[in-house]
Amino acid sequence: MTFGDPGAVHGALEGSSSDASNLARRPVFALVTSGVWVAGGLVSPSILVFLLVLSLLERRVGGWRTAAVFTLGHVLATLLTELPVAASVASGYLPASSLDRLDYGISYGLLASLAALTGLLARWARWSVLGGVGVMLTLDVIELADPLTNWGHVLAVLIGLACWSPLRSRVAPHREANRYPMRSQ
Template identity: 60%
Template sequence: MRSLGRWRLRPWHLFPTPTGAPFTFAYAAVLAVTSLIAAYADPALVHALHQGSSTDVAHLVRAPVLVLLASALWVAGGILAPYTLCFLFVLTALERRIGGPRTAVVFLLGHVLATLATEGPVGFAVLAGHLPDSSLHRLDYGISFGVAASLGALTGLLRPWLRWPVLVLFGGMLIQDLLNLTDPLTNWGHLIALAIGLGMWPVVRRWYREQG
């Protein structure tokens, strides 16, 4: 009962603050700016920025570090996309438990590894002649892989009564998206990123103990 009272008195802990979750707060501010640019700037400019930030095979071959970082500065679907709210809750909760730098590591690992795991096979398929050259060029940007990995890692720090429902709901949603075949590459990337986060349970639990 006492823990419930504490939660009611401090609901702002669900959201990032400059002192409580500085990494998430600063990152959210950057995403707010880029989302405003995407919403109100000239469409041709926005398309050029998105294209230049895309982690398709062509860009990954030419400038891998640049596009892997730049692609994480945009929210696919805009600031009101579901992953935006998930980003705020998940990264805030994770940062309050393991700290900002380590949260950034989890996010980047999911973002980078899931991107390479999905785009790499496309490149090899084109080389083998199984896909056309046009497959090397597509718009691929956003924060969702990093968020999925962060959620997977966070569940390792939650109590079982909350951990398993969260995993079942989120994992079920990702599987349903994959079965719908709306964007198979991205859908596989979400599942891979979640698996990366789950695989980090031993690491984040150790970080949590060190943080405490």
């Protein structure tokens, strides 16, 4: 994204966007390819957060469960935001151009993973992280610069929170033992 030809990058984004139009034509391709783009490219701070959050989650619950949380957050938040757009266009509430609004990036999967990870943290860390994310999302929703994405972010966090119980029951025993080190008597 950073170093490519702007026309080629835009064409690639259009082709891999999970907008309502692409979801209707080729849903699996759109959902898979839209979730690998990083807004701002490889120099984005999102890459560092992505690596940190997914590494920590993977360390606690394993690679498959981490991939499942990321995928669930990306796919469900995308569908929960894009399907109402398609319904609104079909009912005449939104113009047809709304079907082709670019929708791509790792943010839904990343936020779902972060929210899921907080369920495995100590109470003070959990509420500190969720409080910070909550403030950020609230400000984004109030600003309404990109309402569809902003509400998708909120939905992604809720999806991650819904993963708390299943993940807590799946924490590997040796990882759980490391979570609460024994205190000296």
